[in-house]
Amino acid sequence: MNKPFLLLASLLFLCFSLQVRAQQYSFDQKIALAGDGGYDYLSIDEVNNHLFVSHGTSFHVIDLATEKQVATIDGMQGVHGIAIVNEVNKGFISDGKGKAVVVVDLTTFKIIKTIALPEEDEDGIIYDAYSKKVFVFNGDSKNTCVIDINTLSLVKTIALDGAPEFAVANGKGLIYNNLEDKNSLKVIDTKTLEVKATYPLAPCGGPTGIAFDAANQRLFTGCRTNKGLSVVDAITGKVITTLPIGAGVDAVVYDAETKKIYVSNGDATLTIIQQKSADEYIVIQTLSTQYRAKTMALDKKTKKIYVSAPEFEPGTRKIKPGTFAVLVYKPA
Template sequence: MSKKFVLAVGLALSSLAGQSLYAQQYSFDKKISLPGDAGYDYMAIDEVNNHLFVSHGNSFNVVDLATEQPIATIDGMQGVHGIAIVNEVNKGFISDGKANAVVVIDLKTFKIIKTIALPSTDEDAIIYDPYSKKVFVFNGDSKNTCVIDINTLELVKTIDLGGGPEFAVSDGHGLVYDNIEDLNSLKVIDTKTMTVKATYPLSPCGGPTGLGFDPEHHRLFTGCRKNKGLSVVDTKDGKVITTLPIGAGVDAVVYDAADKLIFCSNGDATTTIIKQESADNYSVIQTLATQPRAKTMAFDKKTKKIYLSAPQFEPGTRKIVPGTFAVYVYKP
């Protein structure tokens, strides 16, 4: 074997390694300006219709992901938080925390179909569980979850959680996992019996918020505000496998199953990107500079882009600079 051939192969492998590393590095792409100066919370992507929903005060902004331009605003609510996308019935379920209600919309026309009054307060996180065909809305002040049937649009059960719920995920096979922020724990809800099946302590995680899920390896990824960490949890027994350092003020956590990446959007103007090497081995590969208090996030599986929403603030304050609310787009 010639020295020239060995050198050529070495250079080729080095180039491929460099490309692989580069592919995992995210950078700023563009800003999508949106109207209004109110507060903001969850974001969600309707993969079927290719729309991004952006929570914004008493409304939701809708962005067409093909053009990355705003196409609609859903108004008439009092204080929105999240939206659960249910394509099989062409409906979106919005948690309206100030109205103590869930607002049901048509995913194509964006018209309000029904407002479901709930016996709980501070409706916040909301998800769809395809196994039970129910929507679960998590209520901060009431420390419970209300379960809604996607066909009848009626409340079917209220489940006590014993603490303040945050983000939740469904495993698609009859279990819903929910972070309990004030108790530093995680609840496991059996969606067949509509009861809490187990409670997992999350120490050393403090103040768990965002939650991602890896169904292949049965791992949960929980963002922890108090200790600025991401804890990896085994769903089978609740064991905390490892905890990695992330930025301050984490809110959303998403998992890209295809590229084995975990994204943690933080209020300190960073997004921590973590590589999953195996079920139990992880490493931080990038601290992406974003925007102050851009802690809400959505991930597009098709383009691999991440979307974060935030306004600009007057220096040293929480006062929003009028006309500055936007979605910030980052791409690999």
């Protein structure tokens, strides 16, 4: 190997190493929130610059400009997620214990309508801009309910034959949904409202969070059983590679601008992965967070990461009263 090539390779490696170090994340602050109930998804309304934090029977609303709570949406029975639909200025909340989707105004935060559903355990929920419909995924009923954003009514229920976890839309008429108990992924056609395909995810076991790279047609699936992040070809369903992550993964986020994948884990770690090409990836940081801080949102403008969790009694899942908070991490 000639000396100029060795020098070039060394310079490229040095540049990459410096870039990675410059983008390391660190703890920024803690936003304390009242209440001791359970907690689940976090979502960001990019238009209004608000962070929605699921917590027990309510949602906290945080202004991302000040990182202060500005509202609380109360009166539900057991909330999980919220689908943000700015074109109608509405948020659609999955109320799992209430067997309903609760529709709220995104600026006043008032409840507009409660849509009662005949299914059990309304959990993950997303908006598909292509079909103008909201899809709520029902864990115990093993299906998804489709809701029209204008009539605020149930359009159809689609059987999934497995327990659905996170889902993501490709913006062109397809939704990809992980089935945690089947180690597989369902492809839903939002034009026909039918399941189009099923992708086996081996070696991925217990798939939960999922994110999508539109430019490269890649899916990123967090897998609890084997503690891995699987990269999947969205067109063929082929598992391309699997990277090591922490235990108890829940959420996965992809940032197309920086080409980073963020994976929040229940073992007090957050794995950050750099995409080098469509099929090449490298873990660049394992960020220390907090025990069971497993759900997450990424502010695509500031690149800050938000995770939520209370503190627990050592060695237990007993929550210490008054400790629930959103933890904020910022890039260097």
